[in-house]
Amino acid sequence: MKLSYAVLVTSVLTGVVAMGGVAVAVGAGSSGSAAQTAAADMPPSAVEDFQYPQAEADAALAARGIKLKSGDGHIVYTTCGTDVDPNRIEVYSHIEPNKPFCFRVTGNSGSLVLELPRVYAVRSNDYKVHVDMTVENTQVSFDVPKNEWVGVGKTTDPQKRDHALVALTASK
Template identity: 50%
Template sequence: MKVRSATSPRPRPKRPLGRALAVAGAAVLTGLLAAAGLSGTPRTGETPAKAVEAAVAPVAAEAPGYAVEDFDYPGADKILEEQGITLKRGDGHIVLATCDSETGLLEVWARSRSNERICFRVTGNSGYLSLEIPSVYGVQGNAYATTVDMTVEDEEKSFDITKNTWTPVGESVDDEAREHMLVEITTTK
């Protein structure tokens, strides 16, 4: 049997931190509800269930919705209307750019654009862009390893673009010179 002296303090039982936090949280919640007049206690002529409903309903009804990224290309409708380029979805690392605005742009050449270049700025370690550009016949690569996916009739074809040089794609390398639609660009550093 262990004997304790009158001068030694009695050891306190240890309480888990979670219990202490739960008690403190409940006290704070009760104080907030009381300050807002939503204590959960029935008012005159009100049932306890209605008191709880009144305390909970306004908060749920006013809560903001969640922000969900859909990866749709921003301003795609305006770009289609003004430039005739259909940009669908991407990760933000391949974006439409003004040709000759800077060096190192990825350039797409298409007959459907009267042989005008369509340029893209590539950033980050990797990039993805889903789009539609008809009659593409060549791509000028940049410092990224780039792959373009195209469709022709019911077929899907992929072309690896040589870094920093011109690469013929689509109808330029097709035995039948069929029109190819550029549908996807992927890049990696």
Template identity: 50%
Template sequence: MRTLTACAAAGALAWLVTAGAQAGTPAGKGAAPVEAAADEAPGYAVEDFDYPQADKILAEEGITLKRGDGHIVLADCGSQSGLLEIYSRSTDKVCFRVTGTSGRLTLEIPAVFGVKGNDYATEVDMTTGDEQKSFDVDPNTFTAVGESADDEGRDFMLVEISSSK
């Protein structure tokens, strides 16, 4: 009989709490109304592949970093060996660290004339006017690209780097 009374009291208490929460009344002094967890779904994380802090880098370095897969990242040229080095008349030298088995980065660096490769097979895509050209970069060697590889000596803008092992 004691067990039956305890169960009935617990059931009545549960009913009061549920009925009060459904009506929006607090279950106790200072308590907030109970809300269903399903009413507030978590937001979605969507990767847009835009380069982080691109505006700051443009202001400080004068280069536009657009989008990539995260495997080619801007690096301090003196920070380590094995960096991909981009030579430009507008920015002097800009370095990138390549990680993983492959990487891709779209960017804008004007007046590029050479690239020193690293251990990766690298291709750079460049534009001049309406024309687009691709150059294969020799591993661990300086490769003439853009204006230094052009018969007319035209300015070329580096627009994409692709690397793979």
């Protein structure tokens, strides 16, 4: 069986595309049209941008005034239950005193970038939590040991300034 050059190039390109690669046909009489067609038929690349799902972020902002920006997917905003959840981080803010903002850690570690103003305390449960905050364009950080309540932000500031929580990082 004798194959023409165009059939051979198309067969090779189809195999390369099926394996997720990109090839360019070069040779006598090749106009590149087979390569252009194969490249046009490829699906767009899937690149994770780590943005928080928009619908969930919009709902949290509307309901409670918290901006969820991005993360690795292992710390997620959740409702607070009455039970003790070892995977939950509780954050207290003066925008809703005595009503925590809760986050569930779904792996051995996780990170979340957010914006929550006027934070004054964090409870860690079974994770060590690193908290990044800003106050008057200055970043400050706090470490919360496992199973501890820690005063952060305004409660530790000699000037009693409001601090915004901008990042949570958790690890077992």
